Amino acid sequence: MTENLVIVESPAKAKTIEKYLGKDFRVVSSFGHIRDLAKKNLGIDIKNNFSPEYEIPKEKAKVVAELRKAAAESKNVWIASDEDREGEAIAWHLVSVLKLNLPTTKRIVFHEITKDALEKAILNPRQVDMNLVNSQQARRILDRIVGFEISPVLWKKVQPALSAGRVQSVAVRLIVEREREIIAFKPESSFRINGIFRTDPDSTENNLIRAEAGKRFSDENDAARFLEVCSSSEFRVAGISVKPGTRSPAPPFTTSTLQQEAYRKLGFSVSQTMTVAQKLYEAGKITYMRTDSTNLSKLALAKSREVILSEFGEKYSRTRQFKTKSKGAQEAHEAIRPAYLNSLTITGSQNEKKLYELIWKRTIASQMADAEVERTTISIAMNNSPVIFSAAGEVIKFDGFLKVYTESTDYENGDEEKYILPSVKKGMLLHYVTISAFQKYTTPPPRYTEASLVKKLEELGIGRPSTYAPTISTIQNRGYVLKEDRPGEKRQLKIITLSKGTISTSSKTEAAGKEKAKLFPQDIGMIVNDFLLENFSEIVDYNFTAEVEEQFDEIAEGRLKWTGMLDKFYSAFHKTVTDTLEKKNRKTGIRILGVHPETGEQVSVKMGRFGPVAQIGDSAQEGKPRFASLNRNQLLETITLPEALNLFRLPRSLGIYEGDEMVVGTGKFGPYVRYRNKFYSLKKGVDDPYSVTVERAAAIIKEKGENDKKKVMKDFGEILLLNGRYGPYLSKDKKNYRLPKGIQADKLTKEDCIGIINESEKTKKRTD
C-alpha cells in the first residue's frame, strides 16, 4: 500500500516530480485525456440535455487499467493535471473512471516544478471545479457537433471524406482568401533612385553614403531624364539628424513563437520543431513545449540573472516578466526555456542542439538590457532640382540583448540594411560615385508558410499549442492546401546608371512569385471554403471562436449554464444544417469558359470524381463529352479557354525511338514519356510536354536506363539487390525488403537474400 498517489498528465513530469516528493508519494501519468466522446456516431444525446456518451479509447485501456490498480493500492489520490479547462476535465474523468470520491479527492495545481511549489500545492488541495469541467464539456461537445454535422453535408454536396471544423475551416479560409488577394493583385513597376556619394572625390576609402531620392518615377524616360539632371547638379548636405533609440528583446518562447523562429532561423517545419522539442523535454533539457505562456518562474529569472552576470556583466542584466498577449491563453505552464540555464549547449542530435541553443538564447536575451542605438539621417539637396536624397544609418551604442539574439521577421528585406554613415557637416559638398534608377515591382501580399499561419491563428485565438501542428497536417491531408515550391516567372528589371557623367542602361532578371514551402490552396479547398461561407458563415467567421470562448468563460465562472449555451447554439445551427441539405445543390465549382472554336461545343471546367477536370461538350448534347485533367498549379478559378483547350493536346505521339513509339502525356505525378509500357518523368522546370523534342525524350529514356543499371548491385533473377536512397535493399515481386543491420551487401548470396525475405515476411505476419 502506497500512502499517496499523484496523477499528472505527462510521464516526463511525473518522473521529475517524484524526485522532489519523497518516499511517501508515488507519481504516475494519465498521458493526457483518458476518455472522450464515443468514436462512432455523434456521441451526444441531444434530446437528453446534450448528455455526452464517454468511452475509453482502445489505446488508453492499458493506461487506465494501470491507473485503476495504482489508485486501489493508495490511501490518498492527488490529481495534479494542468490548471486549465482541459486539465480540470481530465481530473474529473479520472475521478469518475477510477471511482474516486469527488468531494474528497484532492485536486492540486502548480506552475513550476520546485520543492517549494510542490509543498505549497500539497498544503492547499481543493475540489474538482465542476464549472470549469462543464466549460470543457461545452467546448468538446460544440466542436463535435460542428465537425460531425457539417462534414456529412460536405460528403453529400461536395465530395466524400471531406471535413469541416471550427479550427481547420478557418485555417483553410485564411489561405484561400490570401490566394484570391494574390490573384487580384496587379503589379506595378516604378523606378527608385539610389545614389552613392562620398565626401572626397579622390578618396578610395570605404566611407560611402548610400541615399535614396525622395521621388520615384513610374516612367522609364522620366527616370532617365532625372539622371541627366543629376549629372549636372551639385549635391550638398542639407541637414543631419541624430536620434537616440532603444530596442527591446522579445519575450521567451511559447509554442507558437518557437515554431515561427525555428522555421525562420533553422528551416524546421512546424511538426519537426515539435518532434525535436519533445525529445529535449523528455531528456529533461527544456520545460514543457506546449504552452501559451511567456511567464518565467522566479527560479528561472534568478538563474538567468546569474548566467548573464557571469557571462556578460552587470550592465547587460535586466530582469523582466512578460505578460502573455495572445487571445484565449490559458497559461497552465511556463514559457519554453532551458531546464538548466547554465548549460549553454547540450549533447544530442544536430537538430536538438540547434533548437536548444535557440531556446537558450531567446530566454537569456529576454532577461537582458535594451540595446541603445543612434539613428542618423542625412538629407542631400540638389542645386537644380527640388528632389532631396536621404540616407539613413544606425549605430549601435550599446548592444545589450543583441549580443545574444535578434528575432527574425517573416519577410526580411535586404534593402533595409543599416549602414554606419561617415561624419559630415551641414553644407558640405558631396560627390556622386553612381546614381542609378532601379526598376522595382510592387509585390502581392505574401502566401502563408506553416509558421506564419500558426502566428495568424494564434492572433485570432483559434487553436491551441497542442493542435497547431496537427491542424496544419489535417488541412494538407484533406487536400485543401498543398505545401510546395514554385519557381516563379522570370522578369526583366531595368537599371539606368549615371557614372562619371555618362548614362547607361542594363538589366537584371528576377523570378517573380518564386516561393519556397508555401501553402497553396487547392481547388477542393476553395470549393469547400466557398460552400461553408455561403451556408455556414457563422462557423467560419474569424470571430466565432472568440465569441464562444467568452461563453465558455462565463460557464467556467458559473454565470452561464453549459447545456443552455449549447441549446441556444444548436437550435439555430441544426436548422442551417437541415436547410442546406434540403435546399442546396451540389457544388462542383463549375465554370463555363466558352465554346470550342471549331466544333462550337461548350468548354467548361469543374471538380470531377478524380479531381479538377476540363470538359468539351455537354452530356445533354449528342456524343460523349471529352475530359482532360487540369495540371497542378492550374486553378478552376483562373484557367482560361485557351489553357483548357491546350490540355486536350495530350497525350500525344512524339515519334519513334529504336523502333517503338514514344507518347507524351501528363499524369498524377506530372508530365511523362511512355515508352515500351514504361513511364519516364520529364524534368520539372526543364521540359515542357507540349514542346519536348524527340531527341530530348530519347535522351531521358536512355539516361533513366543507365541509372537503373547502376542501381542494380546484383541480379538473382526474381530477386534484385538494389542501391537505393537509404543504401542497399532487396526487391522481389515489386516488394522491397530492408537488409538487417551490419550485413555486408556485396557479399550476399541468393540464399542469403531468400532467407532475409522469408524472415521479413514472418515478422510482418506477426504484427498483422
Add this chain to the structure above:
DNA sequence: CAGTGAGCGAGCTTCCGCTTGACTT
C-alpha cells in the same frame, strides 16, 4: 506510381484538445 469522368449503391469518411509511442519508409 501515372491512363480514369455510365450509373447504382453498401459502407465508409468527420471534430478539437490532452498526451506519447508504435508503426513503416
